[in-house]
Amino acid sequence: MQVGHDKNRYIVAKTNLNVYYIIDTKEVVKYGPLTNIEFDKEKKNKLNIPSSIELKDLDEYEQDHDLPEKILLIEIFGIFPFLWVLVLPFNFIFNSIILVIILKVMKMNLKEIKNIYKLSSFKICFSTWLSQLIGIVIMRIPMFIDDFENLNKTIYFIIKESLAIATNPFDNIYSLIFLLMLIIIIGIMNYLFVYRFSLKEVYKNKYIDQKQIKKIALLFAIFNIPYFLYFSISF
Incomplete structure (x- = not known):
């Protein structure tokens, strides 16, 4: 070569x-x-x-x-999708700790914490993992820039500039806006997945009420935003 x-x-x-x-x-x-x-x-x-x-x-x-090439850490997960399987155990441990802390702050007793944890921990892990995975897919859309070549020149330019999100999202206003939109989308998905899916059985068994469900879902949405979107590595 x-x-x-x-x-x-x-x-x-x-x-x-x-x-x-x-x-x-x-x-x-x-x-x-x-x-x-x-x-x-x-x-x-x-x-x-x-x-x-x-x-x-x-x-x-x-x-x-x-x-040396510089690339955002999250883009490594886009290039090597199998890495998402490897992070599942860490995702589960992280979210388990967060869940227990939230329930303790909400002054749940030990029995209630055990029951809620049993019914929701794996679902919360999957929900937050899935929302970040979808975020990666959305992030990679501008990579197919050749498919947008026949669009309006302004749209094509914006999409091309947004590609900087893979290396330095602060390179231009378009990549920064794309990054912020991505973070908001991931946060909303985190909230909806936890609220609609992960805590369904917990609510059905009357361990928590509607207000508490919303509070838990919101906290998980905040804690599971992939802040490492901002960090890059050189290799």
């Missing part, structure tokens, strides 16, 4: 099968596989990559370049 860099934001790769790839290191977007003609079209007409870019063997390129 041969690799080149335009000294700005794009990494270009050519495989032994003469297939090309272009990687946008700022917005974490991959173009390819591309034929030679498609590669030239993308490079010149769309991305304005200099034609003078030099392709080197991968080993030689790695010796000459130090190009």
Whole structure:
């Protein structure tokens, strides 16, 4: 494989099968596989990559370049979906602790806490996990920017700028708004899933009333907002 860099934001790769790839290191977007003609079209007409870019063997390129890529931690979960299965146990432990603390603050006795925990802990874990997973899916919609190319130019521009959410949501106003909308959507889903699904059996058994259900659901919505959306890592 041969690799080149335009000294700005794009990494270009050519495989032994003469297939090309272009990687946008700022917005974490991959173009390819591309034929030679498609590669030239993308490079010149769309991305304005200099034609003078030099392709080197991968080993030689790695010796000459130090190009750490920055990506939001939550986007790692979008790239490797199986990681969501691995976080389930941690999600369960975290939400179990939160549930017990909430019930103690609400002055429930030990027997009531045990009964409520038994009926709702696994459902709450699944509800909060599912809402964050849906949030990841929504977050990845702008990654399919090529599908929006025929839309209004303003809409296309907004979607393209929103891609910065994957690396630095504070890069522009559009990615920041997208991030805030995403956090609000995840919070609402957390609330509704816990309120409508997770505490249904608890309410049916009259361990808590309607007002208490709303309070618990709201607290879980607040505690389960993925604040790590803001954090990024370099690799």
